[in-house]
Amino acid sequence: MPVGLKGLVVAGLPAALMSSLASVSNFLYTFRSMNFLTFAAWFFLFSVTVCVVASLLTPAPSAAQVQGLTLATLAEQQKADNRGSYNVGDIVVLLAVIAIVAYVMISFTG
Numbered sequence: 001m002p003v004g005l006k007g008l009v010v011a012g013l014p015a016a017l018m019s020s021l022a023s024v025s026n027f028l029y030t031f032r033s034m035n036f037l038t039f040a041a042w043f044f045l046f047s048v049t050v051c052v053v054a055s056l057l058t059p060a061p062s063a064a065q066v067q068g069l070t071l072a073t074l075a076e077q078q079k080a081d082n083r084g085s086y087n088v089g090d091i092v093v094l095l096a097v098i099a100i101v102a103y104v105m106i107s108f109t110g
């Protein structure tokens with residue numbers, strides 16, 4: 001094989017490999033240069049899809065398994081325990097923290 005043709009074959013091989021990898025490279029470039037809010041929207045859609053598919057493919061939990069997970073499924077004993085777990089001092093501290101956070105948010109907005 002003449003030297004000139006050998007050079008074309010050797011030079012053409014990386015070009016062929018690069019063209020086959022172009023779609024992967026293009027995807028990675030698009031992925032890297034995507035606006036973070038656009039990425040967040042697509043990632044949210046992907047996450048919701050995964051959750052819905054997983055929910056549809058698995059059996060529903062029994063009532064005993066979900067007992068106490070939400071306010072609607074709390075037993076009376078759990079409600080009473082929750083009401084007895086805080087006092088007036090806790091509420092005062094909570095309101096003070098909310099007031100401090102509100103003050104900082106209002107003071108440092110530009």
